Amino acid sequence: MRKILIVGPSWVGDMVMAQSLFMSLKADGECEIDVLAPAWSLPILARMPEVRRGVVMPLGHGQFGLAARWRLGNELSREGYDQSIVLPNSFKSALAPFFARIPQRTGFRGEMRCGLINDMRLLDRALLPMTVQRFVALGQREAIVAPVSFPVPRLHANPANQTALRERFKLDPVRPAIVFMPGAEYGPAKQWPPAHFAKLAHLLAARGFQIWVLGSEKDIAVACLIANGNPSVLDLAGHTSLGDVVDLVALAQVAVCNDSGLMHVAAALDVPLIAVFGSSSPEHTPPLARRAVIETLRLECAPCFERHCPLGHTRCLTGIAPEKVLAALEPFIDAALLS
Secondary structure (H helix, E strand, O other): OEEEEEEOOOOHHHHHHHHHHHHHHHHHOOEEEEEEEOHHHHHHHOOOOOOOEEEEOOOOOOOOOHHHHHHHHHHHHHHOOOEEEEOOOOOHHHHHHHHOOOOEEEEEOOOOOEOOEOEEEOOOOOOOOOHHHHHHHHOOOOOOOOOOOOOOOOOOOOHHHHHHHHHHOOOOOOOOEEEEEOOOOOOHHHOOOHHHHHHHHHHHHOOOOEEEEOOOHHHHHHHHHHHOOOOOEEEOOOOOOHHHHHHHHHHOOEEEEEOOHHHHHHHHOOOOEEEEOOOOOOOOOOOOOOOEEEEOOOOOOOOOOOOOOOOOOOHHHHOOOHHHHHHHHHHHHHHHHHO
């Protein structure tokens, strides 16, 4: 049985999409998969049955820490891995597998990594336009000559934790729930305005829904604006772990979100969702779900991929009215009310 170490990405959405690689490796032959990743990602990895274990990367995003990477590589050398697949393109991400003396170290050509990566792949961006395709391509043994097909990620919720969350937050067991995930770690050019979320919440409350607002501590201010004056909104931003968020999303009937890591979580749980795209491109990182609707205006200035609108107006987001999102939600609303 092959033992494979994956050096995972540093973003929630990318970590979810990496499951497609894990699923492809398992389909290709018997193997054990460990993932070297930030500590925050362990709850995500625990909900992927393909992963044997998550190995915590002891350094934060952007930290070099050569000595720490050498010590980590020395510890990993005892595992006897046959291959490492390095998903990030940075120089430092390739150090631990090199120090671990893993015989096959696979990755795309990136920051001066010759020698660190000894199974170097060249990225054809036109052939592999989607992030998930690029991840899956690194797991294939032969050269890529055609667009890569892939299995869609499928996270598994934790039923015991769901029961505990129902009790902890006294969730209404009768009214159908819609989750709002208004954050986007990348920046405000990917965030639908809080006022739009708030108006949509009032429209949905009038239809009989409860709304749960989910996010990290960074999203508390935005969540407060959405929940203000609306008794149908339960503001949970900053009150849950990432694992809790996964399990709460799985309990909901529908999700409304930006192009964010939690969008990919909802998609991987097969929860119907509306995804609002601003500065980013749905061709690059779309929600990988059967029941997903993308709202984007496709302005001439988009996608700019900037964290902040370079023109100062963010019309790619403000121009998407709450009523337009409500109209997109209608098929999912009908199904939720009938269930």
